[in-house]
Amino acid sequence: MDLPVPNPRLQESHRRRMRKGMYILPSLFTTANIAAGFYAILEVIHAGAASYWHLDNAAKAIGFAVLFDGLDGRVARMTGTSSDFGRELDSLADVITFGVAPAMLAWTWGFHLMGPVALTEWKIKLTQLGAIAAFLFLMAGASRLARFNISTNPQPSNPGRPGKKYFVGMPIPAGAGVIAAVVHFRSGAPLDTWYAAIPWLAMVATVAYLMVSTWRFYSFKDIDFRSRHPFRLIVLFGALFAGIWFFSKPLLFAVALLYMFSGVFWRLQWMFRRHREPPPPAYREASQTS
Numbered sequence: 001m002d003l004p005v006p007n008p009r010l011q012e013s014h015r016r017r018m019r020k021g022m023y024i025l026p027s028l029f030t031t032a033n034i035a036a037g038f039y040a041i042l043e044v045i046h047a048g049a050a051s052y053w054h055l056d057n058a059a060k061a062i063g064f065a066v067l068f069d070g071l072d073g074r075v076a077r078m079t080g081t082s083s084d085f086g087r088e089l090d091s092l093a094d095v096i097t098f099g100v101a102p103a104m105l106a107w108t109w110g111f112h113l114m115g116p117v118a119l120t121e122w123k124i125k126l127t128q129l130g131a132i133a134a135f136l137f138l139m140a141g142a143s144r145l146a147r148f149n150i151s152t153n154p155q156p157s158n159p160g161r162p163g164k165k166y167f168v169g170m171p172i173p174a175g176a177g178v179i180a181a182v183v184h185f186r187s188g189a190p191l192d193t194w195y196a197a198i199p200w201l202a203m204v205a206t207v208a209y210l211m212v213s214t215w216r217f218y219s220f221k222d223i224d225f226r227s228r229h230p231f232r233l234i235v236l237f238g239a240l241f242a243g244i245w246f247f248s249k250p251l252l253f254a255v256a257l258l259y260m261f262s263g264v265f266w267r268l269q270w271m272f273r274r275h276r277e278p279p280p281p282a283y284r285e286a287s288q289t290s
Helices: 008-046 053-079 084-112 120-150 172-185 194-212 231-246 248-276 281-289
Strands: 166-168 216-218
Touching: 008 053, 008 084, 053 084, 053 172, 084 120, 084 172, 084 194, 120 172, 120 194, 172 194, 172 248, 194 248, 216 248, 231 248
Parallel strands: none
Antiparallel strands: 166 216
């Protein structure tokens, strides 16, 4: 019995239809990213001194958006469906979800809903400073995205070979994750003292600086989920998901701060190593002849 000969035209048409459908898949994760950011903004607006749990909901929404943001790029690369439209849509989504939403959350949680302060004028000044820090966070995140979009091979100023293993500057989802993790750690309960708001002011400004810096941060892009991995890696991911499910507050708080300080650690390590290393021969010869 003769088997039917496949029609090349039908196969090519089927492939085109499949690719059109596959382009929708990463865009769905980007849409979920935007939806989570919009929901976080609505929750921040509805938050009050007696209903601060809205802030915790906003922090959780930003956390889910970080997951969606990681999945859309990963899925697009694994399925070969990356496109200029998808990259631009992802950048616009990140400005909303990881720029506007966490900036509003940081200001509302740390300054706007702060408890009464004896010095009323001092509270007003602190609230204004908090608004400036939140705006700097937003601008730093937008600038970080713009630099990422136009950079073809960014070079970190501290050690690290050029490539996909490291980000140049703290990525904006990680910066938003720091804000959300701190708020979620306190279940959304706003700060109640002015001396607690000052470290928060410094942290928001620090995260903004790290995003526009040229310090290196691990990107996790060298992990290939299509290749074989040891069984212990699967166990590690399972333990991580279980830990987040049962102990989300302390675990996410620790992970966010560890990732934030990892860039600072690598920067300081490079600075100390650079001072310990002897200067190059050309520099030593020039110093001796001068």
